Amino acid sequence: MQQPYIALVEQLKAQIDEKRIITDPTLTLAYGTDASFYRLVPKLILQLDTLDEVVFALKACYTSNIPVTFRAAGTSLSGQALSDSVLITLTDNWRKHKIINSGEQIWLQPGVIGADANKYLSSYGRKIGPDPASINTCKIGGIAANNASGMCCGTAQNSYKTLAGMTVVLADGTVLDTLDRDSVRRFKLSHSLLLSDLSQLAESCRNNPELADKIRHKYRLKNTTGYSLNSLVDYDDPIEILQHLLIGSEGTLGFIADITYNTVIDHAFKASGLFVFADIEKTCLAVSALSKTQVAAVELMDSRALASVADKPGMPDFIARLGEEGNTEAAALLIELHGENEADLSAQADSTMALIDEFTPMEQVSFSRDAGVCAQLWGIRKGLFPAVGAVRETGTTVIIEDVAFPIEQLAPAVRELQELFVKYDYHEAIIFGHALAGNLHFVFTQAFDTEKEVIRYSAFMDAVAQLVAVDYQGSLKAEHGTGRNMAPFVELEWGAEGYALMQQIKHIFDGTGILNPGVILNNDHQAHVKDLKAMPAADTLIDKCIECGFCEPVCPSRNLSLTPRQRNTVYREISRLRRTNEDPARLAEMEKTFRYQGVATCAATGLCADRCPVDINTGDLMRKLREDHSDIAKSIARWTANHFDGVTAATRVGLSVANGMHAMLGTNKMRTLTKVAHNLTARKVPLWTPHMPRAAKSLNRESLTIRSVSKEKIVYFPSCASRNMGTEKQAMDPRPLADVxxxxxxxxxxxxxxxDDLNNQCCGMPYKSKGFVETAEDKAKQLEEALWQASEQGSLPVLMDTSPCASLSRDNLQRDLTIYEPFQFVAEFVMPRLSITPQEEPVMLHITCTSRRKGLADVMKRVTEACAKQVIIPEDIQCCGFAGDKGFTTPELNASALAPLKAQVPENCKEGYSNSKTCEIGLSEHSGIEYRSILYLVDKVSQVPA
Known part of the structure; x- marks a missing residue:
């Protein structure tokens, strides 16, 4: 590290926890990656916790003239969230919100995920205006800094138009809260020159009608190319000009520390329909007609876009037929209607259908209010980007560009864009987009591993820029932000006069140029073809990863070590270094870091695959890397599997010993002793907690089986966890789970x-999670055979009392067995037969990751709400991170994943419920209340009907 950065680190340590000052080269590579096709590795990453820390860090960088970049979720596609200097990210402490005026406004910190903001507003029938496709991952800081829009947002409901106020930190560390009179008054005194300069810029625009008209014309379309020059013609007040310039400034003018939005109506009455037309001309004529109506959204998809998803499950049959019939001209419109009530929606549907019929659609799915049908139709649109990403060649990246044309010129513009694809050999490229705003996205794959490929891309982008900005006077960036890849073309779009205005704006706010240099304004006309991201082959399990980051919000290790995206990034580099052997020392250090940061701390839940647009389960790779066991380790695993009843008996003995030691030593001494043993044995001795269960009594098949000639039969498989582990010492109900x-x-x-042979049975999960795949499969087959016999060849349902066992067993089934976890079993087999009296006392509910993946979240909520009048499902916890036995061996993963839990437990709540024994141990440890199986609660509140 260079001397200025060494000095900066020492300065920062005075107020920032050293653990949040990242200089490790492996971690700076991992944390520095974003969704764009550029790669810059920061010298230093700061994970900042408070506004005071941001101010302190900015002042330090400002004084040292060291460049700094801000990062929210890192889902930006244009290279605006990268740095080879200082990268500032935010901890989870930046996720606060306040509802104002009964939902008419909302105050948000920059770390709030966009979808969460809408969740907070849902009970008011409101939402934030911006609706980017990445809203389940992207954060408010990025949404505002990029002026992101989306499918229904258009130009009327973006951050610029719905901004009520913000708190901003300027390059010199000055803080301005535009909604606080005292803050504004102080700022006017301290920064009078800055405000005067902004007022003069606005006045110069007003005195230049030609320039003012050009600015207004440019923002008739969606436009995020360059700075928000419309603020200079829309506002007189320099404070208003300042805060609106910050919208879309991509961190080059200041840091948005919070934002207050004027919210918009979230219509309860919606309908969607899909309509296919013969050619792009007819499709675009329909768009022009629809733009004069009340339709909420119109998404255009060209013929190649439709063909890319034709073979996907759930697609209408006619999409595949279009390709079979050789129709390469067809294009489609996906239309959404919003109504104030059912009558309004019906009237809109009728009038819109009458208009559409004038353009003679070839095929259609008429307007439907059915949520399932609507989701299926929007699934077509949402599947386009991943469809290209999933079929690309290894080593290539997926590029999605984002332009806007005047609607009246949409058809010829699309034709010419398609001609450019042919000219430059991008035959896989597809076009889709928000047609009402003339906003089109085009997706193509690109390799950057040869000079020839870089030259091809450069020539193509030159041609695109000429077509969009000059020939059609459109926007080179409609909603994805200027970034690095369009910065060299800003002057081409805006002309010398508009570009000079932007240069003045940058100088007024950031005279030293430390804020995100090279983004929005860049004097290097080749900047867009430099620092390009290589995507080397690593493993077929992750080679399709496009590093979008959609996986990150659900990863339980995201605040401890690496996320799936970051694991994939590092493993790609490790694989490359192994092939090239160019830097053995760096490789060795990276492999060492990755063993813990990547492999050891991955919970391998598979939640990442559910969010991944190309279906990558990074946990599969981590389990594969754990398979590299010695022959001795494999032999031990096989021996334990073959003597499983003895191993489980030994486990119960161990739990009994631990319970006896606890009784003798007390809680504090027991914690200390086991922590020392845990560390001295390299994590081999499990870390004890006061919620560690006592040993369960040995199960006797004959004594537990209830026999009756007249009763229906149910097969019950107590998991090895519930057979070994009883309740904790202070349990509310001391009965083991099997008894309950x-x-x-x-x-x-x-x-x-x-x-049969119950104590020797296991689903294989303990072996699979440690990478002993063959042994896991053997145990799974053994269990399946036992269940097949017990269920009378599949004729009886099977209850497994923990969800991970049930989930894995269902995934591995070779025979026709019906296996249930507790919640679904209770819903279908128990509750219809019993009377339930819901308790007054509130309960917490944890939805396990396996249950989420199986779509059981609603069932779990419904069952629990039938048993208790108040049910709390904590936010920001998608997985507890216990991950089998990792809660014992890597307890910091469990602690990190459950860090937000305790603060969300109401004072009058004493009990929590779930469907996984080991998860419940960690939940009890980090919540301060006892968690246990939902079967305890159902048994407690149910009675046999009179």
Whole structure:
């Protein structure tokens, strides 16, 4: 590291925790990556916790003249969130919000995920205006800094138009809250020159009618190319000009520390329809007609876009037929209507259909209010980007560009754009976009591994820029932000006069040029073809990763070590270094870091795959890397599997010993002793907690089986966790889970059947999670055979009392067995037979990751709400991070994943429920209340009907 950065680090340590000052080269590579096709590795990454820390860090960088870049979620596509200097990211402490005026406004910190903001507003029937496609991942800081829009937002509801106020930190560390009179008064005194300069710029625009008209014309379209010059003609007040210039400034003018939005109506009455037309001309004529109506959204998809998703599940049959019939001209419109009520929506649907019929659609799915049908139709649109990404060649990247044309010229513009694809050999390129705003996205794949490929891309972008900005006077960036890839073309779009205005704006705010240099304004006309991201082959499990970051919000290790995107980035570099052998020392250091940051701390839940647009499960790769075991380790695993009943008996003995030591030593000494043993044995001795269960009593198949001639039969498989682990020492109900389950099933009138050789059975999860794949498969097959026999060849349903076992067993099934986890089983088999009296006391509910993946979240909520009048599902917890036994061996993963939990437990709440024994141990440890199986609650509040 260079001397200025060394000095800066020492200065920063005075107020910032050293753990949040990242200089490790592996971590700066990992944390520095974003969704764009550029790669810059920061010298230093700061994970800042408070506004005071941001001010302190900015002042330090300002004094040292060291460039600094801000990063929110890193989903930006244009290279605006990268740095080879200082990169500032935010901790989860920046996720606060306040509802104002009954939802008419909302105050948000920059770390709030966009979808969460809408969730906070949902009960008011409101939402924020911007609706980017990445709203489930991107954060408010990025939405505002890029003036992101989306499918329904258009130009009327973006951040610029719905801004009520903000708090901004300027390059010199000055803080301005535009909604606070005292803050504004102080700022007017301290920065009178800055405000005077902005007023003069606005006046110069007003005195130049030609320039003012050009600015207004440019923002008739969606436009995020350059700075928000419309603020100079829309506002007289320099404070208003200042805060609106910050919108879309991509961190080059200051840091948006919070923002207050005027919210918009979230219509409850919606309908969607899909309409295919013979050619692009007819399609665009329909768009022009629709733009004069009340339709909420119109998404255009060209023929190649439709062909890219034709074979996907759930697509209308006619999409595949278009390709089979050789129709390469067809294009489609996906239309959404919003109504104030059912009558309004019906009237809109009728009038819109009459208009569409004038253009003679070839095929259609008429307007539907059915949520399932609408989701299926929008799934077509949302599947376009991943469809290209999933079929690209290894080593290429996916590029999505974002332009806008005047609607009246949309058809010829699309034709000429398609001609450019042919000219430059981008035959896989597809076009889709927000047609009402003339906003088109085009997606193509690109390799950057040879000079020839870089030259091809450069020539193509030159041609695109000429077509859009000059020939059609459109926007080179409609909603994705200027970034690095369009900065060299800003002057081409805006002309010398407009570009000079932007240069003045940058100088007024950031005279030293430390804020995100090279973004928006860049004197290097080749900047867009420099620092290009290589995507080397690493493993087929992750080679399709496009580093979008959609996986990150659900990753339990995101605040501890690496996210799936970051794991993939580092492993790609490790794989490249192994092939080239160019830097053995760096490779060795990276491999060492990755063993913990990547492999050891991955919970391998698979939640990342559910969010991934190209279906990558990074956990599969981490499990594969764990497979690199010695022959001795494999032999031990096989031996334990073959003697599983003895191993489980030994486990119960161990739990009994631990419980005895706890009774003798007390909680504090027991914690200290086991922590020392845990560290001295390299994590081999599990870390004890006061919520560690006592040993369960040994199950006897004959004594637990309830036999009756007349009762229906249910197969019950107690998991090895519930067979070994009883309740914690201070449990509200001391009965082991198996006893509770038998009690409940008996109460519901079932005869319980247990599989043969019960104590030797296991689903294979303990072996799979550690990478012993063959042993896991053997145990799974053994269990399946036992369940097949117990279920009378699949004729009886099977209850497994923990969700991970049920999920894995269902995934591995070779025979026709019906396996349930507790919540779904209770909903279908128990509750219809019993009377439920919901308790007054509130309860917490944890939805396990396996349940989320199986779509059981609603079932879990419904069952729990039937049993308790108040149910709290904590926010920001998608997975507890216990991950089998990692809660014992890597407890920091569990602690990190559950960090937000305790603060969300109401004072009068004493109990929590879930469907995984090990998860419940960690939940109890980090919540301060006892978590246990939902079967305890159902048994407690249910009665046999009179």
């Amino acid at each position: 389950t038998i009690s409940l099933l008996n109460k519901a009138g079932y005869e319980v059947v247990l599989p």
